[in-house]
Amino acid sequence: xxxxxxxxxxxxxxxxxxxxxxxxxxxRGKRYYTDEGIAHRSSKDVKGIFxxxxxxxxxxxxxxxxYIPFLVYNEGEDGEIENRCTACGICxxxxxxxxxxxxxxxxxxxxxxVQNPSAFTIDADICMNCGLCAEFCPFDAIKMDHDYExxxxxxxxxxxxxxxxxxSYYDEIRPINSAKEAEVRxxxxxxxxxxxxxREAKKAALAAKKxx
Amino acid sequence: MTELNFSRFGDGVVTDERDGYEGxxxxxxxxxxxxxxxxxxxxxxxxxxxxxxxxxxxxxxxxIYHAYKxxxxxxxxxxxxxxxxxxxxxxxxxxxxxxxxxxxxxxxxLGIKFTGHPDLRRILLWEGFEGHPLRKDWQExxxxxxxxxxxxxxxxxEYTRAEAKNPYGANVKYPDKFDPEKWVPEGEDMLYGSLxxxxxxxxxxxxxxxxxxxxxxxxxxxxxxxxxAATLDGEKIMNLKPVMGYLHRNHEKIGxxxxxxxxxxxxxxxxxxxxxxxxxxxxxxxxxxxxxxxPERAEYIRVxxxxxxxxxxxxxxxxxxxNDIGAFFTPSLYAIEERELVLDIFExxxxxxxxxxxxxxxxxxxxxxxxxxxKIKDLVFDRLPRKTDEMDRFLSENEILxxxxxxxxxxxxxDAIKYAAAGPMxxxxxxxxxxxxxxxxxxxxxxxxxxxxxxxxxxxxRYIIRLDEIRESIKILxxxxxxxxxxxxxxxxxxxxxKVPKGESYGRVEGPKGELGFYLVSDGxxxxxxxxxxxxxxxxxTAFGPMCKGLKVADVVAVLGSIDIVLGETDR
Numbered sequence: 001x002x003x004x005x006x007x008x009x010x011x012x013x014x015x016x017x018x019x020x021x022x023x024x025x026x027x028r029g030k031r032y033y034t035d036e037g038i039a040h041r042s043s044k045d046v047k048g049i050f051x052x053x054x055x056x057x058x059x060x061x062x063x064x065x066x067y068i069p070f071l072v073y074n075e076g077e078d079g080e081i082e083n084r085c086t087a088c089g090i091c092x093x094x095x096x097x098x099x100x101x102x103x104x105x106x107x108x109x110x111x112x113x114v115q116n117p118s119a120f121t122i123d124a125d126i127c128m129n130c131g132l133c134a135e136f137c138p139f140d141a142i143k144m145d146h147d148y149e150x151x152x153x154x155x156x157x158x159x160x161x162x163x164x165x166x167x168s169y170y171d172e173i174r175p176i177n178s179a180k181e182a183e184v185r186x187x188x189x190x191x192x193x194x195x196x197x198x199r200e201a202k203k204a205a206l207a208a209k210k211x212x
Numbered sequence: 213m214t215e216l217n218f219s220r221f222g223d224g225v226v227t228d229e230r231d232g233y234e235g236x237x238x239x240x241x242x243x244x245x246x247x248x249x250x251x252x253x254x255x256x257x258x259x260x261x262x263x264x265x266x267x268x269x270x271x272x273x274x275x276i277y278h279a280y281k282x283x284x285x286x287x288x289x290x291x292x293x294x295x296x297x298x299x300x301x302x303x304x305x306x307x308x309x310x311x312x313x314x315x316x317x318x319x320x321x322l323g324i325k326f327t328g329h330p331d332l333r334r335i336l337l338w339e340g341f342e343g344h345p346l347r348k349d350w351q352e353x354x355x356x357x358x359x360x361x362x363x364x365x366x367x368x369x370e371y372t373r374a375e376a377k378n379p380y381g382a383n384v385k386y387p388d389k390f391d392p393e394k395w396v397p398e399g400e401d402m403l404y405g406s407l408x409x410x411x412x413x414x415x416x417x418x419x420x421x422x423x424x425x426x427x428x429x430x431x432x433x434x435x436x437x438x439x440x441a442a443t444l445d446g447e448k449i450m451n452l453k454p455v456m457g458y459l460h461r462n463h464e465k466i467g468x469x470x471x472x473x474x475x476x477x478x479x480x481x482x483x484x485x486x487x488x489x490x491x492x493x494x495x496x497x498x499x500x501x502x503x504x505x506x507p508e509r510a511e512y513i514r515v516x517x518x519x520x521x522x523x524x525x526x527x528x529x530x531x532x533x534x535n536d537i538g539a540f541f542t543p544s545l546y547a548i549e550e551r552e553l554v555l556d557i558f559e560x561x562x563x564x565x566x567x568x569x570x571x572x573x574x575x576x577x578x579x580x581x582x583x584x585x586x587k588i589k590d591l592v593f594d595r596l597p598r599k600t601d602e603m604d605r606f607l608s609e610n611e612i613l614x615x616x617x618x619x620x621x622x623x624x625x626x627d628a629i630k631y632a633a634a635g636p637m638x639x640x641x642x643x644x645x646x647x648x649x650x651x652x653x654x655x656x657x658x659x660x661x662x663x664x665x666x667x668x669x670x671x672x673x674r675y676i677i678r679l680d681e682i683r684e685s686i687k688i689l690x691x692x693x694x695x696x697x698x699x700x701x702x703x704x705x706x707x708x709x710x711k712v713p714k715g716e717s718y719g720r721v722e723g724p725k726g727e728l729g730f731y732l733v734s735d736g737x738x739x740x741x742x743x744x745x746x747x748x749x750x751x752x753x754t755a756f757g758p759m760c761k762g763l764k765v766a767d768v769v770a771v772l773g774s775i776d777i778v779l780g781e782t783d784r
Contacts, residue, residue, distance in 0.1 A: 005609025012606040013542065042556055044590040050549055064581060066563035089366035094708040096474035098362050101369035113367065121371040130477035130569045135577065136708045144563065155373070176581075 020048035033057060063174050066131040066144035068124050071163040072170050081164070084141035086115040091133035091142050099126035100133065120163060124156040140181050146173045216254055216288075221246060228291060232715020232734070235289030240301055243292055247307045250279060250288070257629055258282050258645075259308035261718070261729055261746040262315055264322040266296070266347045273299045273324055276731065278718060278746075279308075282629055282643055284650035287718065294324070303329035310632025313754050321346040321464070331406045336457035336783060339402075340395060345465050346742075352465065359739045360469055407443045407451045422450055425765075429458055433536050433769040436779030440768060447764045452757045456750075459783035467743030472498055473708055475743065477569040479730075482745060483781040484566055485528055488521040488558070489723040491571035496653055497719025497730035501712050504574040505703055511655045512696040513576055516588060517561070517568075518721070519685040519692070523596060524551040525724035526636075526678040529776040530603065533675060536773035537616050543607060550599045553591055560584045573710075575702030585693065592689040600682050608676060617672035621759050621771035624669055631755035634748045635726025637775060640677045641669035647722040658695075659688045674774040709738050725749055725776055747784060749777040 023046070024031055031037045038057055041050055052059050069091075074082040087104040103119035106112065134144045145165075150156060171178045218225040224242030228235050238246050250256045256279040265274045275292045292301050303326035304311045315326040316335040323344035326332055334341065343350050354374055356362050364370075404424055411421050428439035437458035443450045463482065467475050479494045480487035492514060499506065506514070528551055531544030555565040561584055562570035562577065570577050607613055623633065628641035638645055646663040648656040664680035666673035714736040720729035726748030733742035752775050760768050 002611060005611050005614070009606045009610045012546075012602060016546070042553070044553065044587075044595050050552060062560040062563075062581070064561065064563040064578070065559060087367065090708065092366040092369070093361040094471075094473065095361075095365075096470060096477050098360055098365055100365060101371040102366045103369050104367035119369070119371075121369070123371070123373070126374070128477055129564065129567065131563055131577075132473065132477070132569075132708070135706070157371070157373075 016048070023048040035060075061146050061148075063176055065146055066129055066134070067148050068127055068129065068145055068150065068158070069122060069131075069133050069142050069163075070145045070158075070165045071120065071160070072141055072143055072167050073164050074167050083116060083164075084139050084167075085117050085120065086139055086141070087113075087117040087120075088115075088138070090136055090138065094132045094136050096130055096132065097126045097128050099123045099128075117160060120160040122158045122163060124150065124158055140185070143170055143174070218246070225290075228289075232713060234716070235291060238290050238292050240292050240294055243302050243304070244307070246290070247277075247304050250290075251307055254288075255281050255283070256288055259304065259310055259632055260287070260634070260720075260727055260751075261731065261744075262304075262311050262318060263731055263744040263746075264318045264324050264346070265733055265742045266322060268296065268348045271296045273322060275301050275318065275324060276716075277304070278729070278731075280651075282645050282650075284645070286651055289718070299324045300327050301325070302327050303332075305329055308632065309630050310751065310754055312631075313751060317750075320344070321462075323347065331453075333402050333406070334457075336460045338457070339400070342390075345462055346468075350465075352462070358469065359737075360471060360474060403441055403453065403455065407441060407453055412445075420445070427765075427768065429455070433772065434779075435532065435772075435777065438777070438779055438782070440772075442760075442765070442768070444765065449760050449763050449765065449768060452760045452768065454753050454756055456753070456779070457783050459779050461784070463745065463784040464743050468740060470740075471709060471738050472573070472712060472740060475740070476571065477567065479745075480567040480569055481780055482747065482784065483723065483725060483728075483749060483778045485778055486521040486525045486724045487566060487568045488517040488570060489525075489721060489728060491568060492518050492654075493719055493721040493723065493728045494730050495571040495573060495719075496721060497717050497732050498573050498712070500717035500719055501715060501732060501734055502573065502710070503713075506574055506654075507700040507703055508697050509579075509699040510575045510701045512692050513580060513701065514571065515654060515656065515659075516689060516692050516696070517558075517570065519689050520554050520557065520588070520591075522685045522724040523682050523689075524554040525776075526682050527551050527599075527603075529724075530607075530675060530678055533770075533773035533776070534607065534613070537613070537770045539613070543603075546606065547603065550591075550596060553595065557584060557587055557591070560587070572702060572706055574704060575700070575706075579701045585696070588689070589693050592686055592693060596682070596686050596689075600679060600686070604679055608679070613675075614672060616767075616770060617670065617675060617774075619668075619670050619672075620763065620767055621671040621674075621774060622669050623755055623759050627755065627758065628669065631758065632751050633726070633755050634752060635723065636664075636674060636677045636681060637726065637752050637755070639664055640666045640673040642667040647720060647727060651720075653719075653721060656688075659691050661685075661687045671770050671774040678776075711736065711738060712740075720746070723748055725778070725781070726752060745781075745784060747781045749775075749779075749781040750784070753777065753782065 038052060040046060041052060072084050074084060076082050087102055089102055092100040092102050099122055101121040102117050105114040105116045105118040107114050131144050133142050221242050224239045225246060226237050228237050258280045259277060260280055261278040263276050267274060272293045273296050277290050279288045294301055301324055303315055313335060315329055316332060318324045319326060319332050320334040320336050321344055411419060413419050422443045422445055424443050426439060426441050428434045429437045439455040440452060441455055442452040466478060476491060476494060479490040482490050527547040531547030534543035535541060558568055559565045560581055562568040623641045625642045628638050628643055644663045644665040649663050661684045664677050664684055666677045712734045714734055716733045718729055718731045720727055728748055729746030731744040732740050735741040756775060759771055
């Protein structure tokens with residue numbers, strides 16, 4: 001019969017139309033503006049509307065989500081800032097659109113380079129959010145952010161003071177990764193300490209031998 | 213592959229014996245004869261890629277051809293070397309009409325003249341462009357250095373904005389005596405001239421003239437900025453030419469400036485709907501060059517990601533195609549729902565929904581995070597098969613859809629091969645050619661799946677084959693998620709810079725839109741010497757004009773929708 005295909009197709013539409021209300025009804029008003037509701041609407045069981053009512057509702061971002069990079073600093077006991085960045089320049093070298101500019105600090109007396117950046121600029125308008133800088137940083141100093149609400153009327157250029165964020169913030173947005181990295185760092189430090197201790201012991205033994 | 217005997221050509225055809233190179237070097241005067249023999253005797257009926265490389269040290273330009281048999285098997289590479297000052301190569305358009313746009317591209321970007329090409333105009337760049345940008349001595353505006361990383365970024369960097377370098381300053385070169393105020397583009401006339409204009413007299417003695425009409429560049433049906441220039445007889449299309457390049461950014465020149473790894477996120481931006489597949493093709497090309505193995509688990513994850521990409525791309529293609537032919541947004545929104553769930557997985561795994569940048573040479577950026585495999589399983593065993601059936605029920609028998617599409621926009625089997633159509637377009641015309649089967653890469657030879665094929669070659673078949681392919685992809689996914697082993701995901705330590713041995717390589721994958729190939733030439737440094745993308749969206753358009761002849765204007769939109777192009781890849 002001509003028109004049967006049309007009716008079949010319309011059946012799908014009607015079913016979906018009804019399903020929307022069934023799902024709303026089953027959730028009894030909790031489908032919107034609640035965390036469970038948002039999670040439900042992006043799960044495999046969702047029937048009816050998928051839409052998240054941004055900006056009133058926001059999808060939780062997964063841990064790996066990456067946006068413009070930032071610099072991580074450790075907070076010292078008295079609240080002083082210990083910069084993790086050593087200005088080694090790997091992030092600037094690996095950056096595909098070359099949007100990172102780093103100036104390495106120089107010792108004012110000797111003029112020799114110090115392992116610290118005196119200027120660090122990321123042009124967020126050029127940045128393509130690829131995450132390679134964070135991936136290849138050997139000091140866990142540059143990481144990708146989760147904050148995606150940075151739209152502005154002008155150009156967005158971040159300098160050193162805008163980029164610095166505490167390690168506690170990083171631990172909060174990426175708990176699994178930061179725990180993993182801390183573990184790796186701890187092992188490396190222990191190995192270093194063990195090596196140092198061994199060297200000291202050897203030195204001491206040598207000195208003792210000489211004295212003896 | 214058995215050794216082919218080309219002794220009859222004498223010195224005209226010799227094996228390419230440069231270190232790391234393969235194939236044959238053909239002299240320009242023997243090229244037509246060679247290609248004819250290749251097609252008619254040796255059954256290499258499919259010319260997939262034509263491109264060029266500039267070798268200024270040898271004062272040579274090289275044209276590289278990749279030909280295949282549609283019954284399957286490895287490629288045959290042949291090259292023609294010509295003088296850089298006077299680069300003339302006979303056009304292969306009569307033997308392989310699929311070379312049309314690619315030869316125009318090589319002319320546009322490298323300045324190789326293809327003698328005998330009927331319409332050798334610029335294709336990606338605008339008509340007034342001076343020079344050929346892929347030549348090694350050409351420098352772009354904002355030129356800083358030949359290769360990245362730039363020295364100005366570290367350790368003594370001073371931030372400068374790109375705009376601060378005035379584009380009308382020293383970075384822009386005008387030809388001698390050129391006045392931009394007085395310049396009138398000639399290319400438009402050439403374009404309209406190439407669309408033969410007729411004047412006919414009908415039976416009542418009334419003179420009728422054909423009308424030239426532009427569809428686009430700003431037109432909602434073109435999925436971006438794409439223009440169709442057509443001559444019409446009433447409502448009927450007499451001749452049609454696509455005009456593209458509005459989104460051109462010279463991806464390949466950027467690729468030569470980049471290091472190998474830096475190109476990876478750029479490939480995401482080619483066909484931005486299927487970045488995982490783009491990553492896959494590029495990773496394979498580079499892995500061929502450096503000869504690195506990929507761990508088992510990484511291979512499985514790669515296949516899973518590539519197939520999920522295919523599914524979401526086809527869902528999007530179907531939805532947008534229905535949108536084009538007037539089913540306003542209901543089907544496309546139904547289709548996009550599942551795509552959303554797939555993109556959630558991509559975001560969870562790679563950190564980004566569309567610009568995934570997930571593959572690395574010899575592995576992947578990171579392992580699957582906890583819970584993501586379960587999400588994939590939920591999708592492929594439950595949600596996606598249901599969805600495919602629903603779309604099928606919703607649309608396939610719809611009389612309005614069928615009357616718009618059945619028998620329209622016909623592409624015969626011979627034409628599909630001739631015009632180097634790829635992917636769903638080729639398979640909808642009755643050629644069961646799928647690289648995953650014809651020339652298996654990665655671990656596709658382990659999976660049990662069929663090559664989807666349809667035989668009518670019309671718009672409807674190009675729609676329904678996408679549903680078939682989704683079903684086959686689900687089959688592969690179901691096997692892959694069950695078999696995936698534990699283990700490493702990266703061979704060796706991940707490195708951001710490496711020396712790549714001299715040579716060339718061509719990595720190709722069956723992308724959602726067709727054969728996606730990456731041709732790389734390495735000169736032994738950390739940056740590719742030449743980086744070429746065989747973009748299926750671009751080459752599939754070669755058949756667009758012939759397919760539309762005789763159709764009505766409204767059907768052009770349907771044909772274009774059924775090809776499924778993404779302008780990011782077409783224009784590169």
